[in-house]
Amino acid sequence: MPVEVILPKVDMDMATGRISQWFFADGAKVEKGDVLFEIETDKAAMEIDAPASGVLRDITGKEGIDIAVGSAVAWIYEAGEAHGVAAVPATVEAVRAVPAAPAEAEPAAARPAAAPAPVVAGGTCCAGDVRATPLARRVAREFGLDLASIAGSGPHGRILEKDVTAARAAGPLVSQTHVPTAPVAAFEAPAAASLASGPSDDQVKKLFAAGSYEEIPHDGMRKTIARRLIEAKQTIPHFYVTVDCELDALLKLRAELNAAAPEKDGKPAYKLSVNDMVIKALALALKAVPDANVSWTDGAMLKHKEADGDAGVSSEGSPLRRGPTPRSVTHDEATSARATTAAALAALLPPRCR
Amino acid sequence: MSTEVRELSYSQAIQEAMAIALEADERVVLMGEDIGVYGGAFQVTGDLIERFGPERVMDTPISELGGAGVAVGAAVTGLRPIFEFQFSDFATLAMEQIVNQAAKMRYMLGGAVSVPVVMRFPAGSGTGAAAQHSQSLEAWLGHVPGLKVIQPATPHDAKGMLLAAVADPDPVMIFEHKLLYKMKGPVPEGHYTVPIGKAAIRRSGTDLTIVATSIMVHKALEAAETLAAEGIDVEVVDLRSIRPMDSATIIASVIKTHRLLCVYEGVKTLGIGAEISAMIAESEAFDRLDAPIVRLGGAETPIPYNPELEKAAVPQVPGIVAAARDLVRGVR
Numbered sequence: 001m002p003v004e005v006i007l008p009k010v011d012m013d014m015a016t017g018r019i020s021q022w023f024f025a026d027g028a029k030v031e032k033g034d035v036l037f038e039i040e041t042d043k044a045a046m047e048i049d050a051p052a053s054g055v056l057r058d059i060t061g062k063e064g065i066d067i068a069v070g071s072a073v074a075w076i077y078e079a080g081e082a083h084g085v086a087a088v089p090a091t092v093e094a095v096r097a098v099p100a101a102p103a104e105a106e107p108a109a110a111r112p113a114a115a116p117a118p119v120v121a122g123g124t125c126c127a128g129d130v131r132a133t134p135l136a137r138r139v140a141r142e143f144g145l146d147l148a149s150i151a152g153s154g155p156h157g158r159i160l161e162k163d164v165t166a167a168r169a170a171g172p173l174v175s176q177t178h179v180p181t182a183p184v185a186a187f188e189a190p191a192a193a194s195l196a197s198g199p200s201d202d203q204v205k206k207l208f209a210a211g212s213y214e215e216i217p218h219d220g221m222r223k224t225i226a227r228r229l230i231e232a233k234q235t236i237p238h239f240y241v242t243v244d245c246e247l248d249a250l251l252k253l254r255a256e257l258n259a260a261a262p263e264k265d266g267k268p269a270y271k272l273s274v275n276d277m278v279i280k281a282l283a284l285a286l287k288a289v290p291d292a293n294v295s296w297t298d299g300a301m302l303k304h305k306e307a308d309g310d311a312g313v314s315s316e317g318s319p320l321r322r323g324p325t326p327r328s329v330t331h332d333e334a335t336s337a338r339a340t341t342a343a344a345l346a347a348l349l350p351p352r353c354r
Numbered sequence: 355m356s357t358e359v360r361e362l363s364y365s366q367a368i369q370e371a372m373a374i375a376l377e378a379d380e381r382v383v384l385m386g387e388d389i390g391v392y393g394g395a396f397q398v399t400g401d402l403i404e405r406f407g408p409e410r411v412m413d414t415p416i417s418e419l420g421g422a423g424v425a426v427g428a429a430v431t432g433l434r435p436i437f438e439f440q441f442s443d444f445a446t447l448a449m450e451q452i453v454n455q456a457a458k459m460r461y462m463l464g465g466a467v468s469v470p471v472v473m474r475f476p477a478g479s480g481t482g483a484a485a486q487h488s489q490s491l492e493a494w495l496g497h498v499p500g501l502k503v504i505q506p507a508t509p510h511d512a513k514g515m516l517l518a519a520v521a522d523p524d525p526v527m528i529f530e531h532k533l534l535y536k537m538k539g540p541v542p543e544g545h546y547t548v549p550i551g552k553a554a555i556r557r558s559g560t561d562l563t564i565v566a567t568s569i570m571v572h573k574a575l576e577a578a579e580t581l582a583a584e585g586i587d588v589e590v591v592d593l594r595s596i597r598p599m600d601s602a603t604i605i606a607s608v609i610k611t612h613r614l615l616c617v618y619e620g621v622k623t624l625g626i627g628a629e630i631s632a633m634i635a636e637s638e639a640f641d642r643l644d645a646p647i648v649r650l651g652g653a654e655t656p657i658p659y660n661p662e663l664e665k666a667a668v669p670q671v672p673g674i675v676a677a678a679r680d681l682v683r684g685v686r
Contacts, residue, residue, distance in 0.1 A: 135645045
C-alpha cells in the first residue's frame with residue numbers, strides 16, 4: 001500500500017494551509033525524513049518531512065491553493081509497487097478538483113463580499129475555516145452575512161445565532177470599518193443584507209481609476225490579521241487616544257502663504273485653511289509611507305500609485321459628502337472658494353498630490 | 355364516566371385500569387407469575403384475583419417464554435390478555451414470542467389475524483436489584499416493527515395508556531419504571547384513554563428542549579426548576595411512546611428552543627437518544643439547532659449492585675442541570 005502524505009495541522013487554529021513549494025517532483029525517489037514540501041499557514045511557514053521512503057507519486061496538493069488540514073497531498077509508493085489509479089484512495093479526486101474551482105482559478109477575480117470563504121476540498125472541512133451552528137448558518141444566509149467576518153462566542157470560536165444577530169446589528173459599522181472611502185450610496189442600499197456586508201471587491205475597485213493601483217494578493221497571515229482586527233473592532237470596546245500638537249510653525253506658514261496671495265477684485269485670490277494644511281500633510285505622509293496608501297479587498301490589497309486628499313463637508317440637512325478634491329470647511333465657501341483653494345494647492349503640492 | 359380528579363399512586367392507577375378493562379370486556383384476562391394470590395411482584399395486580407377469580411387472573415409457571423406464548427396464542431384466538439413480567443429483564447427469555455411471533459403474525463398471515471396482547475414490564479434501576487433485575491430494555495423492543503412500545507411517566511398516563519393498549523389491535527409493550535409505582539398523581543375516575551404515539555409537553559420553555567422518558571421526565575422537571583432560578587427556561591417533553599415516536603412534537607419544540615438534550619435511563623449508546631438525535635438531524639429542525647445535541651443516558655455498564663454506583667450509572671438531577679446549563683450558556 002502506498003503511504004499517504006497528508007497536509008498536517010501545525011498550529012491550533014489551522015484549518016487550511018497552502019503548499020508554497022514542493023522540493024521533489026512526481027516520480028522522485030525520497031527517503032523518510034527528507035523535506036518534501038513547505039507549507040504556509042496563517043502564521044508561519046513549515047517544512048514537512050516525508051513519512052516514508054519510496055517513490056513520490058500523485059502529487060495532488062498543488063502549490064499556492066488552500067488545502068484542508070488532513071487532506072492527502074501525495075502518496076509514497078514502495079520501490080516497484082504497482083502504481084495505478086485503482087490503488088489510489090478516493091480522496092484524490094476531491095483534492096484534484098481544487099485547482100478547477102473558479103474561485104481559485106482566478107485569485108484576482110472579484111468575489112461578492114457575502115460569498116462564503118473559498119470552499120476547501122479534501123473531505124473533513126466545511127465552508128472554509130468557519131465554525132458555526134446550523135442555526136447561525138441559516139440566519140447568516142437569511143441576512144446575507146459572511147460568516148467568515150463574524151466572531152464566534154461559542155466553544156472553539158463557534159459562531160452562535162446570537163453572534164450573527166449581533167453582527168447584523170453592527171452591520172453599517174462593519175461596512176465603514178472595511179472601506180472608509182465607500183460612497184454614500186453604499187450606505188443607503190435598501191436591504192439590511194447590503195448594509196451588513198462590506199462592498200464587493202468590484203465595488204471597491206470601481207472607486208479608483210483603472211491602472212492607478214497595483215493588486216497584491218494576500219498571504220495567510222495578512223488574512224488572519226484582517227479577520228482578527230475586524231473581530232476586535234466588533235467585539236471589544238475601544239477607546240481612542242488623542243494628541244495635542246503645537247502647530248505654531250504651520251500657522252506661521254499659513255499666514256505667510258495667505259499674505260502672499262495676489263489680489264483679485266480687491267480680495268485675496270485664495271485663503272488657505274488649517275484643514276488644507278492637514279490634507280497636504282496627510283497626502284505627503286501617504287507618499288512617504290506607500291504601505292499605508294492601500295485599500296483592502298477580500299481578494300487582494302490595492303496598493304495605490306497616487307495619494308488623493310479628501311475631506312468631508314458639512315452642510316444643512318445633507319449627509320457627509322465626499323469628493324475627489326480638497327474643499328474648504330463650510331458649504332458656502334465650498335462653492336466659491338473651491339477653485340481658488342485648489343489652484344493654490346496645485347501650486348503648492350507636487351503633481352498627483354492634490 | 356366521571357371526571358372527578360383524585361390522587362392515586364402509579365401502581366393503583368394501573369390496577370384500576372386493569373379492573374376497568376376486566377369489567378368492561380370479558381375477553382380481557384391477566385396473566386403472569388405470582389400475580390394472583392401474591393398480588394404481583396410489585397403488588398400491582400393486588401386483590402384482583404379475589405374480584406375477578408382465578409380464571410381471569412391467572413398465575414403462570416415460572417417460564418416467561420411459556421407464559422408469553424400462552425398470552426400471544428390467546429390473543430390470536432380471541433382473548434385480550436394483559437401479561438405481566440416480574441422484571442422487564444426477563445423479556446430476554448420471551449424474545450421468541452415477542453419479536454418473532456407477536457410482532458410478525460399479522461404481517462406474515464396477510465392481516466388475517468391480529469395479536470391484541472398487552473405486556474407489562476416493571477423496568478429500570480434504583481431498587482438495589484442488581485444487573486439482572488434493573489435494566490431498561492425498551493429500546494430493544496422499540497427496534498421491532500409490529501410492536502408498540504410505551505413508557506407512561508405519570509399515574510394519569512399509566513391508566514389511560516394501559517386502557518388504550520387494551521383497546522389496540524396490535525401488541526403493546528408497556529415499560530413501567532419500578533420507582534414510579536409509589537408516585538402519586540391526579541387520576542380521573544372511570545374509563546379514559548391516553549393516545550399511544552403522542553408525546554406530552556410537561557413544561558413549556560424557550561431556551562432548551564429536554565426530551566425525557568419515564569422517570570427521567572420527573573428528574574428533568576426537577577432540573578428545570580433549578581435552572582429556572584438561574585434564568586434558563588427549559589421545555590420538558592415527555593416522550594411517552596417510543597414506537598411510534600411523536601417526532602412532530604419534538605421537532606416543533608426544537609425549532610422553538612434551538613437546543614436539545616435527551617435524557618433516558620437505557621444505555622446511552624444505540625439508545626432512544628440516538629434515535630431522537632438522528633431524527634432531529636434529518637428534520638427541518640436541523641438548521642434551527644444553535645448548539646450540539648447532547649444525550650444523557652445510562653452508563654456503558656451492567657447496573658451495579660452498590661447503591662452509590664447504581665445511582666451514578668443513570669442520569670441524575672445534578673447531571674441534567676449541568677448539561678442543560680452548559681448547552682444554554684454555549685459552553686459545549
